[in-house]
Amino acid sequence: MSASARKTDEVENWVQHPRVAGVDSHSFYLPPELNADRPPERRGLVRDQVRLLVLNRKTGATEHSRFDRLGDFLRPKDLLVFNSSRTLPAALIASGPQFDVEVRLAERLPDGSWMALLTGTQKENRIVPELLLDFGLDLTATVISQDARIPAFWRLRFSKSGTDFLDRLYRLGEPIRYRYLSSPWSLSYYQNVYGHRPGGSEMPSAGRAFSWRLLFELRRKGVDTASVTLHAGLSSYLDDGLDRQHIASEEEYWISEATAKKIRRARKSGGRLIAIGTTVVRALESMAQQGDIRAQHAYTRLRITAGYRLQLSDGLLTGLHEPEASHLDLLAAFVPSVTIQRAYAEAIEQHYLWHEFGDVNLIM
Amino acid sequence: MNLLSDKFALITGASRGLGREIALAYATEGARGLVLVARTIEPLQRLKSDIARIAPEMQVTVIQADLGLPADVERVAAITLEACGGRLDVLINNASILGPVPMPYLLDYPGDDFQQVLQVNLTAPFLLIQTLMGAMVDRGGSIINVTSDAGRTGYPGWGAYGISKFGLEGLSQTWASELAETEVRVNWVDPGSMNTAMHRDAEPDEDPTTWADPADVTEIFVFLASDTSAHIRGQRFEAQSDWRQQLAAADVSAETGAPWATKI
Numbered sequence: 234m235s236a237s238a239r240k241t242d243e244v245e246n247w248v249q250h251p252r253v254a255g256v257d258s259h260s261f262y263l264p265p266e267l268n269a270d271r272p273p274e275r276r277g278l279v280r281d282q283v284r285l286l287v288l289n290r291k292t293g294a295t296e297h298s299r300f301d302r303l304g305d306f307l308r309p310k311d312l313l314v315f316n317s318s319r320t321l322p323a324a325l326i327a328s329g330p331q332f333d334v335e336v337r338l339a340e341r342l343p344d345g346s347w348m349a350l351l352t353g354t355q356k357e358n359r360i361v362p363e364l365l366l367d368f369g370l371d372l373t374a375t376v377i378s379q380d381a382r383i384p385a386f387w388r389l390r391f392s393k394s395g396t397d398f399l400d401r402l403y404r405l406g407e408p409i410r411y412r413y414l415s416s417p418w419s420l421s422y423y424q425n426v427y428g429h430r431p432g433g434s435e436m437p438s439a440g441r442a443f444s445w446r447l448l449f450e451l452r453r454k455g456v457d458t459a460s461v462t463l464h465a466g467l468s469s470y471l472d473d474g475l476d477r478q479h480i481a482s483e484e485e486y487w488i489s490e491a492t493a494k495k496i497r498r499a500r501k502s503g504g505r506l507i508a509i510g511t512t513v514v515r516a517l518e519s520m521a522q523q524g525d526i527r528a529q530h531a532y533t534r535l536r537i538t539a540g541y542r543l544q545l546s547d548g549l550l551t552g553l554h555e556p557e558a559s560h561l562d563l564l565a566a567f568v569p570s571v572t573i574q575r576a577y578a579e580a581i582e583q584h585y586l587w588h589e590f591g592d593v594n595l596i597m
Numbered sequence: 598m599n600l601l602s603d604k605f606a607l608i609t610g611a612s613r614g615l616g617r618e619i620a621l622a623y624a625t626e627g628a629r630g631l632v633l634v635a636r637t638i639e640p641l642q643r644l645k646s647d648i649a650r651i652a653p654e655m656q657v658t659v660i661q662a663d664l665g666l667p668a669d670v671e672r673v674a675a676i677t678l679e680a681c682g683g684r685l686d687v688l689i690n691n692a693s694i695l696g697p698v699p700m701p702y703l704l705d706y707p708g709d710d711f712q713q714v715l716q717v718n719l720t721a722p723f724l725l726i727q728t729l730m731g732a733m734v735d736r737g738g739s740i741i742n743v744t745s746d747a748g749r750t751g752y753p754g755w756g757a758y759g760i761s762k763f764g765l766e767g768l769s770q771t772w773a774s775e776l777a778e779t780e781v782r783v784n785w786v787d788p789g790s791m792n793t794a795m796h797r798d799a800e801p802d803e804d805p806t807t808w809a810d811p812a813d814v815t816e817i818f819v820f821l822a823s824d825t826s827a828h829i830r831g832q833r834f835e836a837q838s839d840w841r842q843q844l845a846a847a848d849v850s851a852e853t854g855a856p857w858a859t860k861i
Contacts, residue, residue, distance in 0.1 A: 403672035429731035430683045431675040
């Protein structure tokens with residue numbers, strides 16, 4: 234499937250193409266102590282001092298390093314492509330006379346409505362179309378419709394839009410957090426230093442380890458940088474069964490002419506394109522599917538798995554993904570699944586840390 | 598006119614005094630968009646109306662925020678980024694609070710008030726610059742921090758305010774140094790004595806008519822925001838002294854074409 238302009242009438246069917254269960258599953262046991270339960274800065278590290286597992290695409294060989302030595306693995310004219318998305322405080326509590334419900338924003342739709350996961354109550358059956366959710370501070374949302382595949386997923390229309398909506402969201406919301414965390418870390422911990430497009434439900438965490446000091450150092454070395462924007466949705470539906478299905482979603486992305494120009498230049502000069510995160514791979518490869526490297530704002534349902542022939546992405550910097558995560562499917566487009574499994578076994582043995590505040594993996 | 602065309606600027610402390618006058622000056626100079634921040638929204642709404650009369654096409658976003666709260670800084674940054682399409686050209690850290698009035702000696706200064714003054718006057722500029730850097734670093738940008746002579750001399754009774762400005766001077770120097778290899782430049786300006794509500798609160802026994810009208814000290818802020826000053830970085834200016842002479846010393850000549858340059 235290729236990137237395509239999204240039609241309004243597709244909104245109701247935005248979740249499509251469920252993954253075939255059992256194919257290319259990536260099962261392994263992750264010891265709980267390897268969940269990064271706090272940001273590196275709260276573990277006594279600078280953000281760029283997390284560990285770096287380097288996986289060679291050609292040989293499958295691994296090398297263990299530290300992220301602030303990333304420059305050792307890059308060459309002048311290489312191009313790092315970042316996701317400029319900035320994380321929203323996307324979890325809201327709606328209070329009603331009968332019950333409270335947690336609303337986790339997942340995706341802003343073209344007509345300004347939102348897809349959201351409604352959780353935190355056993356009263357999901359009380360969620361019905363036209364129900365008014367009240368968040369306080371004059372912010373309400375009207376429930377429009379239920380998603381066909383994910384029962385807790387609903388389309389909502391908020392009473393505010395644009396900067397007025399953001400103002401209320403930032404006053405009321407909290408970052409989306411998961412159970413392995415030791416503390417309710419504030420929103421600022423969920424940002425990449427370079428993020429400047431608010432809109433992500435979750436942090437594109439592959440880039441979290443970059444510090445400005447490291448970025449300046451790489452620039453001095455002749456490594457170029459560019460950015461795309463793809464706002465990440467929810468990484469979990471808080472339902473193990475649904476999460477295992479890897480239900481694919483349609484995602485909106487933006488690539489500027491400045492970035493397209495840098496990509497063309499890097500390819501012409503022999504520089505390698507290194508995607509900082511799986512979201513960037515999806516945006517870049519979706520652009521490539523259009524047959525031209527140019528500015529675009531589009532929607533993609535592109536699914537990248539083992540056997541997919543990558544056209545633009547020479548390398549990938551990514552986090553360490555939990556068992557069964559859909560991201561592992563995408564990694565298999567870079568290296569065989571068996572190589573990933575071996576590298577992950579090594580990472581577990583060497584006590585690498587997983588999740589958004591954990592260590593990172595460079596595949597190139 | 599139009600020295601700031603195509604520029605998006607964020608101005609804190611914009612509801613009155615110097616911040617308000619800088620906003621009006623930027624509107625006059627054709628800025629593309631302004632984001633104006635203050636503790637109270639009504640004066641900002643009035644300013645927005647005033648700007649609409651000067652520049653009806655200009656995009657103006659007003660934000661009520663307490664910059665003493667880190668969460669409000671993050672909210673201001675997000676709204677700014679949304680309003681300006683993910684880019685920012687000019688950041689004016691103008692907001693400051695005086696602390697308790699009449700201003701007590703440090704010996705008598707309540708600790709909570711001391712913290713609050715440092716939060717607004719020093720920590721907020723630090724966080725705003727840090728949070729918004731991603732929107733400035735690619736295209737370049739101008740950061741202007743508003744300081745004071747109380748940031749260079751420890752006047753008795755100027756307590757936390759003066760100390761916060763000492764900190765802001767250091768902050769400005771360090772940012773300027775760390776950003777030296779980027780297109781983001783940091784300068785800081787002491788506007789001098791102005792007839793503002795805050796200054797009248799600080800020195801109620803003085804004659805405010807001897808102080809400058811804040812509308813008369815905005816030129817340096819226009820200059821530092823404009824591309825004409827693209828090569829000026831890491832410098833402290835005094836708005837009411839002969840800063841054009843300072844520019845001349847910094848090897849700025851009339852060939853820049855800037856109106857102030859021709860006055861040298």
